[in-house]
Amino acid sequence: MGEFIANLKGMGWQVEPPTPDAEIPKHLLARYDNLPAELINFISSFSRCTNPSAQAWFVTACDLVRSEPFRFNEFELMSLSAAGPDQDWSAAVRAFWTRHFPLLLSVAGSYQYFALSLAGPTRGSVVYGAEPEFEECSIVAPSLTEFLAMFLAAQGSPTPAFPFSVAIPQNAA
Template sequence: MNADAIAVDVVVAALRRHGWRIEAPTRATLPAEFATRYVAPLPDALVAWMGAFASCVDPADRAWFVTLDGIRTDLEREGEVEGFAFDAFERMSMEAAADDALAQAQVETFWRAHVPLLLSVYGSYQYFALALDGERRGAVVYGCEPEFEETETVADSLPAFLQRLVDVLDGGDDVAPFSFALPVREP
C-alpha cells in the first residue's frame, strides 16, 4: 500500500484483528480550543483520523489513540480527567518543571508543535505524536518518560505511521519503539 495514503478502514480492520476495541464516533468535530493550541493548522488527514472513532483501545487498556470525542470530553472536564487526558504527558512535564520558567517554556513550545496520536502505559509512559513545525513537520515521533520531549522520528507522515503500525501488528517489522508501546503478537 502507498505510504502516502492508507485508508482508515484498513487500519481499523487491523486493529480489530488484534483485539482493539473501537467505538463509533459520537461528536467527531474538532474542538476550537484544541485546534488553536497548536502552532500550525492541524492537517485534514489528522483530523479525519482522530474523528474516525469515539475510542480505540488495545485489549489490555494500556494503549489508546487520541480521538476528537476524547479530546472534547477532556476539555469539558477542565483538568478533572479520570485516567489520561490527551495532554497528560505535557502536564507531567510542566509539573516536573514547576520551579523553572525556562524549562516550562520549552515544554510548552514542544507540545504546541506536537499533537499526541497514541498514548501507552506499557512498561512506561510513552506516546506517538505528529510534529507540526520545524524540520520534522508532518513526521510522527515517539517519546517516553522521563523526558517526554526527547523524541525520535518513527515515520515521515501520518499515513506512513499507520501503515507501519498495521505491518507491526500483523507480525512484520517488529521493531522498537512499537514493540515497547504496543502489545505485538502474531495474528
C-alpha cells in the same frame, strides 16, 4: 481509514464508532492552528480505540474533552509539573507540545507516546518519545500514512520493531 480500523478490530483492538457531536474544542484549534486535515479525519474516525489490554490507545476527538482517566496531554502536564516554577523550562515544554500532537499513548511498562510533528523541518513526521524526558523524541515515520502502515505491520508481527515492540503490548488480551 475503514481498512485500518477493520485491521485493528481483527487484531483484537476495541474500536468504538465516532460520536456525531465529537468536535475538536476551539481552544485546541487555536493552540494547534495548523492541524492537517488527515489528522483531524483520523482522530475523528472513532470515539475510542484501545489495544486488547487497554495499555495503549489512539487519541480521538472525544479524548480532547475527556478529563479522566488519562488526558490526551497527560505527558505535557507531567512535564509542566516537573518544571515547577522554572518559567524557561515550562515555556520549552509548552512549545514542544504545541509543535507535537499526541497520536497514540501507551502505559505499557512505562509512559510512551507517538505524536505528529506540526512544525519545523520534521513537520508531518511521526515521532516517538518516552518518560522521563518526554520532550526528547525521535522520528519513526516520515508521515502519518506511513506510520499507520508501520503500526499495522508491527501489530501483525511476532517480533515487532522498536519502538512498537515496547509501546504496544502484543497479544495482551
